[in-house]
Amino acid sequence: MAYDKFNILKSRAVPLKIENVDTDQIIPARFLKAVERVGFGDNLFRDWRYDQKGKLKNDFILNNSLYEGKILVGGKNFGSGSSREHAAWAIYDYGFRCVISSFFADIFKNNCMNIGVLPVQVSESFLQKIFKNIELNPKSNFEVNLLEQKVSIIDTKEFELFEINPYKKENLLNGFDDIDYLINLKDQISAFANKTPF
Amino acid sequence: MSKTLFDKVWDTHVVKKVNNGPDVLFIDRHMVHEVTSPVAFLGLKNRKLSVLYPNKTFATADHNTPTINQHLPVKDSLSANQLKTLERNSKNFGISFWGLGHKKNGIVHVIGPEYGITLPGATIVCGDSHTSTHGAFGAIAFGIGTSEVEMVLSTQCIMQVKPKKMRINVNGKMGKGVTPKDIALFIISRLSTSGATGFFVEYSGSVFTEMSMEGRMTVCNLSIEMGARGGMIAPDDKTFEYIKNREFTPKDKNWSNSMKYWKTLYSDEDSKFDKEYYFDANEIEPMITFGTNPGMGISITKGIPSIKNNGEGSISYKKSLNYMGYSEGDEMIGKKIDFVFLGSCTNGRIEDFRAFAKIIKGKKKNPDVTAWLVPGSHKVLESIKEEGILNILNESGFELREPGCSACLAMNDDKIPIGKYAVSTSNRNFEGRQGPGARTILASPLVAAAAAITGQITDPRTLF
């Protein structure tokens, strides 16, 4: 599925100051029974957001009206565990377009880029600066510029450059996905398939 | 130029190198299950695409299936719909489907090797992170997301940046009561859950050459729990013996041709790895986890480590212990447990049931423990019966369930209730993984058996 182009995102951010957030937390398995990609945002961080009776837990950051925005900022090693793309869908469906962390799990990172959510990996110290900035001023804005591969804290004018594979960057800027690319290689693929042993 | 095992398999599958981009990698085998595939099939329909090579894709139902009364209609309507959807998609797109009740049905990573779908030197993917299991045969096998499932269905290719290479060497003798699960939990406890992120791992050393194929599968299965894309072990005679004459294994001339390729699959002596670790098997004891990620593991005889106040990760560490209801310094032995789960693609194979039976034979299940014993596949179930293991289980007061993922991810009714403790042979002890509020303790089938008998964490070495 092609997705919205990603260029510059200027937004407030929601700080999730927890390390090793795994995809079972992002979307628990019991919400994976759908056969279409709809409604996953409602169950994003389900068991952290709601208690057993379905009541909102006030101490969870997503339930705090002080914080909002299209950027989710997470602690180190974000998105580990299950390969479920539903985790990325839930993040997208909730309204986030970018996740910032100091370290991402591989599959999660790929899944995000495949659906148009930008994972931005920053240094641990810059991550802490972002957290600090939100703590001081929950309304503060951040800018993620994909073309320049730059993430900035607007209040303090501090910024950091981030890395992204040039091919993936091109895709995100244009809203293309890998299938668009691979379909054009059809002949090359079938020639290759004829030579494979299994 | 000298190459690693991983390089050899990867390089033979590169269709095209994209400038500054990922490689276009050809996929030999694609496994599909009900949970991560429906949106991919929907994508095909929307783009008006077909499945390029239907005979390279195999579908099974496992994640979202009941483990009792499989002959009856599935009660949960959402689950039933998901299973029907896979059946319909498989039919419409010409893919072989081994659904609920089919004699070849089982957990995707258990049946792949059983029917010779899993082969050395192949590229294997599935919308499930534990696809790494198949690396035990010297395949490059890794989990993918649903967008990628759609990619493989429509083009038999995937776009991947070549990961870095890591080798983990374990030599020495495995002690009494130490199983492949303990070796893996030990390695993860040393590397942490992100220690191998960005890497593909090769396991090497006498411990792995001496290990059975089942054991190798357990180890490769758990590679993802240290962040690795996958893990692999060079194929040897044991590997070839295992796959020979299975349903989808190459036969006759194809076998001898394949063998020529398979014999080249090892890391050349002077090949380079980006990172290398060495461990001594003699130092490894039966392992157990105490926290909420698989890296939080210790020898069963040890206490829960303390963490420096306000040190890095201390908030997450405390949150984790709090969830488990444990404190720093606690001994794990003697802690009361409520549930035991034997099963999953990590430890749901015949060897795991043999190990479990060895401990419980002639003893009685603790009356306060609920035990769910779930074979990884129908084939495993059959062997359990044929080998007389079922009798041993029944005599000790255990029942056997029908195959599936079950309490490994608790999508079906097999959920550990809130606050209860489960010793589980599966692979993830994340918060809520086995049901909302469930507290999971990962361990080997031997430790699980010991807990099922005593009702508490027990060193299995004291029981045999």
Ligand code: SF4
């Ligand atoms: S047994 Fe568990 S880890 Fe394995 S495929 Fe099923 S859900 Fe995934």
